Amino acid sequence: MLEPEQIVRLEQDAVVLLDQRLLPGEVVEVRCGTPVEVATAIRTMVVRGAPAIGVAAAYGLALAAVRGDDLGAADAVLRASRPTAVNLAWALDEMASDPSPEHARAIHAAEVERCRQMAAHTADLLSPGTRALTHCNAGGLATGGYGSAVGALLTAFERGLLAHVWVDETRPLLQGARLTAWELETAAIPHAVIADAAAGSLMAAGEIDCVITGADRIAANGDAANKIGTYSLAVLARHHDLPLYVVAPSTTLDLGTPSGGSIPIEDRDPAEVTARFAARNPAFDVTPAALISAIVTERGVHRAPYAESLSGAVAA
Amino acid sequence: MLEPEQIVRLEQDAVVLLDQRLLPGEVVEVRCGTPVEVATAIRTMVVRGAPAIGVAAAYGLALAAVRGDDLGAADAVLRASRPTAVNLAWALDEMASDPSPEHARAIHAAEVERCRQMAAHTADLLSPGTRALTHCNAGGLATGGYGSAVGALLTAFERGLLAHVWVDETRPLLQGARLTAWELETAAIPHAVIADAAAGSLMAAGEIDCVITGADRIAANGDAANKIGTYSLAVLARHHDLPLYVVAPSTTLDLGTPSGGSIPIEDRDPAEVTARFAARNPAFDVTPAALISAIVTERGVHRAPYAESLSGAVAA
Numbered sequence: 259m260l261e262p263e264q265i266v267r268l269e270q271d272a273v274v275l276l277d278q279r280l281l282p283g284e285v286v287e288v289r290c291g292t293p294v295e296v297a298t299a300i301r302t303m304v305v306r307g308a309p310a311i312g313v314a315a316a317y318g319l320a321l322a323a324v325r326g327d328d329l330g331a332a333d334a335v336l337r338a339s340r341p342t343a344v345n346l347a348w349a350l351d352e353m354a355s356d357p358s359p360e361h362a363r364a365i366h367a368a369e370v371e372r373c374r375q376m377a378a379h380t381a382d383l384l385s386p387g388t389r390a391l392t393h394c395n396a397g398g399l400a401t402g403g404y405g406s407a408v409g410a411l412l413t414a415f416e417r418g419l420l421a422h423v424w425v426d427e428t429r430p431l432l433q434g435a436r437l438t439a440w441e442l443e444t445a446a447i448p449h450a451v452i453a454d455a456a457a458g459s460l461m462a463a464g465e466i467d468c469v470i471t472g473a474d475r476i477a478a479n480g481d482a483a484n485k486i487g488t489y490s491l492a493v494l495a496r497h498h499d500l501p502l503y504v505v506a507p508s509t510t511l512d513l514g515t516p517s518g519g520s521i522p523i524e525d526r527d528p529a530e531v532t533a534r535f536a537a538r539n540p541a542f543d544v545t546p547a548a549l550i551s552a553i554v555t556e557r558g559v560h561r562a563p564y565a566e567s568l569s570g571a572v573a574a
Numbered sequence: 575m576l577e578p579e580q581i582v583r584l585e586q587d588a589v590v591l592l593d594q595r596l597l598p599g600e601v602v603e604v605r606c607g608t609p610v611e612v613a614t615a616i617r618t619m620v621v622r623g624a625p626a627i628g629v630a631a632a633y634g635l636a637l638a639a640v641r642g643d644d645l646g647a648a649d650a651v652l653r654a655s656r657p658t659a660v661n662l663a664w665a666l667d668e669m670a671s672d673p674s675p676e677h678a679r680a681i682h683a684a685e686v687e688r689c690r691q692m693a694a695h696t697a698d699l700l701s702p703g704t705r706a707l708t709h710c711n712a713g714g715l716a717t718g719g720y721g722s723a724v725g726a727l728l729t730a731f732e733r734g735l736l737a738h739v740w741v742d743e744t745r746p747l748l749q750g751a752r753l754t755a756w757e758l759e760t761a762a763i764p765h766a767v768i769a770d771a772a773a774g775s776l777m778a779a780g781e782i783d784c785v786i787t788g789a790d791r792i793a794a795n796g797d798a799a800n801k802i803g804t805y806s807l808a809v810l811a812r813h814h815d816l817p818l819y820v821v822a823p824s825t826t827l828d829l830g831t832p833s834g835g836s837i838p839i840e841d842r843d844p845a846e847v848t849a850r851f852a853a854r855n856p857a858f859d860v861t862p863a864a865l866i867s868a869i870v871t872e873r874g875v876h877r878a879p880y881a882e883s884l885s886g887a888v889a890a
Contacts, residue, residue, distance in 0.1 A: 449851070458809055487772070
């Protein structure tokens, strides 16, 4: 398993990021010497995953402080780097009062600790022999260490509850086939990658017991934005009477957003899908709370009505 | 639009196939000088699509007859080349009584004519302004000319009924992003390719009016095997109260198979999904008849109960 500082760290003159675009084929670090370079790395998905983006932005602001840059300008460029994940804004808000490297490192450590707590809560929901499906990568790479949905799978596996993981390859950028499969292989967890379109027929064949995903932003009513395709899985899971668990830290809750309709959905370059023909490339979708069996944060397992159960779970 | 003989034809000493693995980047023909080479081309998907496979097999048997090969051996190797599409067995059964080139060419011409009839019947079901979603490639490339689902889109567009086509890219082999998009571009039909996982959220956003696909085998009760992912679309369409139309010639009906559970589903090389990690690669899934709004053959529009409505529609 990767150590948190292998995924994202602050050095004296740079934020250093493991380049997640090249994994698992190449293990290469990208050094960002300025806040603008950190923002570019976030936008181009050198680092991705809502909590990891927040950590990278916190380090970016700390770098600005160390360099004596204009902190307002650094905040603005980092905040605008990607629209959907709320952790980005949360981390920058946190850093406003104390833009020190120590504070950024504390934010990072707290995210990893939240993952371990969420994992324990989620594992409590699973029965022995569970065959779980996950989408995209909600692993250590996405959170700066340990992982949300994948962290839950790690803990469940350690407890002897997990039999198999189906990994949606997650087009267009293949975070499942590249990153989640790599993390599961490292942890020696039995797994198989599938085309995203195969999930439904595996559910119909009785080969999936539950769906476990992360989230990029969760509205006050429990609607959850996550990688495009999560919504389809939620509909399919409901049709097959399978639970969908959304595992995300309290830093992903956005109680200021009333429902999913107000969450900005990033449309990325159509060329990520195909450079040859017209294409459309929404990067996220919103799963309505009604299709989510439980939302698990580090504070515990939250169930409907979410407006009530999430209200006490905002980040400290 | 491609002419039927550009897709698959019999010459004096070879079956000539447009290599669908390389399209649209390269337009290359593969010459198969023996029935074994035709079978290999079918297995490796130089030619794919249930009706086109049947036509290629018919030409393969005619080639065997012209060469003076053992017709039983040629039939066996062609019949075993792929398991799911029933058109393969149908075409070989047809050729048994008369393995002449003229007969094979007549089978080919009849498949293209069926496509035009199906297209007219399907267009009758659509309203002006229709925004249709299609999966995989059920175009001229898949049928030996004009196409089943894509043929229906062509006719609907000519009648002024079709506003837009969403094209599932159709992993792992991207027949949608490569073949269907190419055919739609050639016909100047507005379209956009999407990641397979994006279909659900486009339905939720009200951007899709109906789903139109082909089929590889339809059981007597109306259960339809088609490219992996069709079943997921069927569940999603039902959840969003959208019709799913399956467009397929009567040669795709297999009234000897009582239901979808008896249809053999081809598992292809996991390396088509990922060569780096464990993977699973079912090439087809089965959509239960209950999720299909109508099955359209050249004989007309068939609705539930399919056991009754399909019984009179078998190929002459």
